[in-house]
Amino acid sequence: MRDVVLVTGGGRGIGAAIAKGAAARFDGVAITYASNGEAAEATRKAVEAAGAACCAISNLAREPGEVEALFDEVEARLGPVTALVNNAGITGRIGAFTDVAFETMRDVVAVNLISPMLLSQAAIRRWQKSGIKGRIVNVSSVAAKLGAPGEYIPYAAAKAGIETLTHGLAKEVAGQGIRVNAVAPGTTMTDIHAAAGEPGRPARVAQKIPMGRVAEPGEIANAVLWLLSEEASFVTGETIAVTGGL
Template sequence: MSETLAGSAVIVTGATGGIGAAVARMVAAEGVAVVAVDLAVDRLDRLLADLPGAGHRSVAVDLRDLATHDRILDAAGDTGRPLAGLAHLAAVLRRRHRLEDITEEDWDLQVDTNLKATFFLNRAVGLRLAAAGNGGAIVNLSSQGWWTGGLGGSVVYNAAKGGIVSMSRGLARTLAPQRVRVNTVAPGFVDTEMMRAGMTDEQLAASVAMVPLGRMATPDEIADAVVYLLRPGARYVTGATLNVSGGQLMY
C-alpha cells in the first residue's frame, strides 16, 4: 500500500494562513491536487501560483455560510482525482483580555467559525469519503488551549477548540466502519500572524517563556503533524489528538 498521498486531492481550509500554506505546499509536493479554501481571492491566487504540481483549485468562501460547503466538494471533484482527505485549519481568534469586554458577537463569530462550520464541513467531507468507499482522513486543528482553557485573552476561542476535540472523537467513532479517520492536531504557540495579533512584545515573551523548548513552533512543524495524519501511514490512528506544543502541554 502506498504511504503517500500522490495522485489524490486534499482540501485545505485556512489555506493562506501560516499553517495552512505550509500544509498546502507539503501535500502539493507529494503530487496532490490541493483544493485551497480561504476568504481572500487575491491571497488564494498567490498561493496557487506558488504550489508545485498541477490540478490545484481555489474556493473563496466564508465557511460560516454552510451552503458554500458544496462548492468545496464540487471543486474537489473538478480535479479529476479521488478525494483523500480534509485538513481543516480555518479559524478566527478575537482576543479579549478582560472578560467583561467579550461580546455576544465575539462569541458568535468564533464559535460559528471554529466549531459550527467545522462540524458541517467535516460531515460533508466524511460522508463523501464514506460513499466513495476508499477511506480517507480528516484532520482538524485544535489548540493546546483545549486542555488548558486558553491564555492571552482566548477563552472563547479555546472553548470552541475544546469542542473540536470532542466532536472529532465522535466523528471518528461514527465514520470508522467506512475507514474514514478523524484526528486533531493541538499546536502550542506557533509563529503566525494569528499568534502575534493582539499581543504586546512583553505578552508574547511571557508566553514563549512557558515553553520548555524555549521557542514558538514554525508553521512547517505543525504542518508536518497534520500531513502525517493525512497520509496512509497513519491508517491505524483515529480519534487522536496530537499535541505539538514544545512541551508546554504534557499529558
C-alpha cells in the first residue's frame, strides 16, 4: 500500500514546510487550503518536484460532510490516507479577551479544535475498517501552556484542547497500532502574525525566548516528520515542545 499523508493548511508556513519535507518520506502528499490557492499550488509543485505525488484541495473540513468528501477525494487521487497532520489554525486578532467577538471565538474553536477532531475521527474510522496502522500528528502551540494573555486566549484554549485530545485519543487507539502525537511550536516566522494584526510580533517576542530567536517553519516540520516516521514507532500520546526553551 502507498503511504499517503494529508496535511491541513499545507499551502503556507509550517504546513508547507511539512508537505515539502514529507515528499522524501511519503508516496503521496495531500494538502488543504482555505483561500490562497496560488500558495497551495506553489507548494504542490514543490512537493512533486521533490519526488512525491501531490494534490491541493480547497476544503475547510469544518463539517462531517466536508471531511468525508476530503478523504474520498484524496483516496481517489493518491490512495487511502495513512497519516494525518492537523496543522490548519487561526488565532483571531491580537487583543484583550474581553474584546473578542463571539464569531471569532466560534471560528477559532472550529478551525483549531473541531476540525482536527472531525478529521481524526474520520481517519481512525477508515483505518479501523481497513486495518491500517495510521499516524496522526496534531499541531498545538506554546500558547496552550502560556495562555496567551492579552493576545489570543481563545486560540490558546483551543490548543490546550488539542493536547488533551492527543493524550486521550492516543490511549484509546494504541492497541490498534495507531499512533497519535502533537507538536507544540513556539513563535515561528510565518504570516499568522500578520493575520493576527501584528506582522512584527516575532521580533517583539524573540527576546523572551531563551535561544534568542523565533523558529523557522522547517524546524517545526522536522519534529512533525519524525513523529510520523518509524523512528518514533514507540511514541504515542506525547506533545513535543519546539519552543527554543520556553
